[in-house]
Amino acid sequence: MTVYHFMRYKWWFLGSLSAVTIFAFVFVFVVGLDLGIDFKGGVRMEISLEQAVSVDDVRSIVTDLGVQEPVVQSVTGAGGANSFMITAEEMSEEQTKAVMAGLDSAYGVTEGSTGVETVGGSFSQETTNRAFIAIAIAVVAIVAYMSFRFEFKFAIPAIIALIHDVGLTLGIYAASNRLVTTATVAAILTILGYSVHDTIIIFDRMRENTLLIKKETYGDMVDLSIRQTMVRSINTTIAILLPLVAILIFGGPTLKDFALALTIGTVTGTYSSFFVAAPMVVIWKEREPRYRKRIAAAAAAAGSIAVDVSADDTGEKKAAKAPSGPASVSGSGAKPSGVSRKPKKGKSSKRPPGKAGKRTSR
Amino acid sequence: MLVAILLGVAAYFAFPLGKTNLGLDLQGGLAVILEAQDSAKAPRTDEGMTQAVKIIQNRVNKLGVAEPEIQRQGEWKISVQLPGIENTEEALSIIGKTAVLEFYDVAAFGAAYASEAEALAAAGVESAADLPVDTRIVHWSVEGGNVSDQWFVLESAPLLTGSMLTGAQNSFDTFNNPKVDMQFNDEGAQIFSDVTRKMAETAQITGQDQRLAIVLDANVESAPRVQEQIDGGRAEITGKFTVDDAKSLALVLQTGSLPVELKAVSQNAVGATLGKAALNQALIAGAVGLLLIMVFMIAYYRLLGLVASVALIIYGVLFLGILNGIGVTMTLPGIAGMILTLGMAVDANVLIFARMRDEVAAGKSVVSATGAGFRKAFRAVFDCNMTTILTAIVLFWAASGGIRGFALTLGVGVALSMFTAVLVTRSMLMLLSLWKPFRNRKLLGLHVPSAKVMPPLEKGGRS
Secondary structure (H helix, E strand, O other): OOOOOHHHHHHHHHHHHHHHHHHHHHHHHHHOOEEOHHHHOEEEEEEEEOOOOOHHHHHHHHHHOOOOOOEEEEEEEOOEEEEEEEEEOOOOHHHHHHHHHHHHHHHOEOOOOOEEEEEOHHHHHHHHHHHHHHHHHHHHHHHHHHHHHOOHHHHHHHHHHHHHHHHHHHHHHHHOOOEEOHHHHHHHHHHHHHHHHHHHHHHHHHHHHHOOOOOOOHHHHHHHHHHHHHHHHHHHHHHHHHHHHHHHHHOOHHHHHHHHHHHHHHHHHHHHHHHHHHHHHHHHHOOOHHHHHHHHHHHHHOOOOOOOOOOOHHHHHHHHHOOEOOOOOOOOOOOOOOOOOOOOOOOOOOOOOOEOOOOOOO | OHHHHHHHHHHHHHOOHHHOEEOHHHHOEEEEEEEEEOOOOOOOOHHHHHHHHHHHHHHHHHHOOOOOEEEEEOOOEEEEEEEOOOOHHHHHHHHHOOOOEEEEEHHHOOOEEOOHHHHHHHHOOOOHHHOOOOOEEEEEEEOOOOOEEEEEEEOOOOOEEHHHEEEEEEEEOOOOOEEEEEEEOHHHHHHHHHHHHHHHHHHHHHOOOOEEEEEEOOEEEEOOEOOOOOOOOEEEEEOOOOHHHHHHHHHHHHHOOOOOEEEEEEEEEEOHHHHHHHHHHHHHHHHHHHHHHHHHHHHHHHHHHHHHHHHHHHHHHHHHHHHHHOOOEEOHHHHHHHHHHHHHHHHHHHHHHHHHHHHHHOOOOHHHHHHHHHHHHHHHHHHHHHHHHHHHHHHHHHOOOHHHHHHHHHHHHHHHHHHHHHHHHHHHHHHHOOOHHHHOHHHHOOOOOHHHOOOOOHHHHHO
């Protein structure tokens, strides 16, 4: 089994994904999220028409009746393709009735196919507050649980990976102008709980492998753990994506809303475990004296010029990133990357052969 | 064996599926959340809320709705769910109607104002909520040639209120106009008799008409002339209403006026067809999702995948059984939660099977790899599911309405899936291990090309 040495490039991953996350947050704050009526108050109307019409036709009927800035979306509703979701912040009962009557006379409304949801301002404010509180509590609960089951140094990276997942999900919502509803918030909370799955799978293996390693650097151990669990992480992700895809294809508007946010969150949750959570643990853990020593030892064993390993932190991280010898643990294959290979100095195949020295010493 | 019994019990609960309670979003109907308004006039009280729930229940029962659900939500909210209601406006107007019925002597009305704002200014307050107790502003459309709207500031307590009523019915007057007849209780009858006697006397002395204003929700409905003392505690409201108006007014008066002023803060009306379509879409999505997962599992893990698929079906039946058994109302988000847990349920199996592969690769026999696989994977499975259960709990606490259903199915489903994916699969594999093909790694999907054999921890030989 080929071990991919992700941890050597941990700063690259962290850097680029941080950039992505920051970019996503910029989108969220600059472009802004389109909050649905659940958070701002307003009226959401779902209606199926008997004749084929375009979104613009429906919108013009609605605006002609004096409704300000309605959002009209085409959805797969009761009447198949000719269903529309009309959302407006302010739409009085009379206007609601007028819209229905107007659409009925123009295109024919399918009997019993309408749904009208009205949310008042004070109620929506409460919903918003609750959503924030719920997310905060969920984060604290996960940190507490992870600290309890693993250690604090595992919990924080897991949460940072979650920030990436949720940030990216929200960023995509902001960029694509999708309405954020309570279903979206529920999906985000579920992402919080679910995205940790893959992180836990890796961490669990790391927890186990930590006891077995003696001389390997922490980074190499994590690489091994990732490789060992990668297939199952991807498989669990597929297992969860399959029903989500089914919902995205066959579900109605409410279900689709759930599924879309969850799909984004699940995908990001998988790679963020490899490329955000794990590298952060490595960085943090390698500050511990025992792992520091290993890096130094590995570097020394490689006969490199890594003299300043203990000098400063950056030095260590660079060292950790430095390529290790071929087939650090498995003793089998070649590495994909064309990093420099130092002659083996290890004593047995059970141990990773010496670490290659730093390529750069700054 | 245990599994078989459980399955039997669950199947009993799960079928017929027709017994499942469907939420409003799936069968159509009206859901409203009413919030009590706090004002000096009508301060909201805990007692008032309890009473209001009872009164609404009463009103809804008289509307003839099958299986309505009226619940207090939080401190000042009442959630009303009326399945199958088509005319939402009518239902809403009856549920939320405060119907504060008051009787005033028109002589106490004082100066008339042309708008509510002027009346408020005259009373020295900015909004109706700031009015002192026993001061209210009433609206009166006086008919005389052309209709003119007038507002009055009343500073005395009403002579009589709707709380002294014992009954109300709609009927027709001699001109066949709809009206509402009312009966007072003893106290009310006594007061009504006194009031009408005094007014009749005044009318005789002054020679001017004395009128008794019947005020409903700060609107003067009618102001009949009082010509004589009325005994027996009977009165009637004639006004400008339709038969339906009269009916609903009689109903509201009969069930008593709400002790708190309620305002609809959120409402959701779903047409029957819409609900049905949503249900069908959800069921199709669920079935396809289930199928896709099974195909994937079998393709990747072969016989093991088949075992996982059977466990998944067992999970589905148990889950439905539990939900039906505890009488959960199925909503659309709830079904979303269920579909989602299908994926999460096989999650555990993926982890376990991957571990088994590790063990087989390390050179263990299939049977001992099974045991070790389950043992080693359990910790990760448990931790994974715990975080999801934790968030489901948080969501359940924070959310209201349909999202709550999602949190419930998610939490229960994940907990249950841990049971089926671990225990049920394990017992199935134990049974299967007696069967010869079970030792065939290829069939089991445990075949690892020997060149790639890389036990989890070859170096672990030291441990």
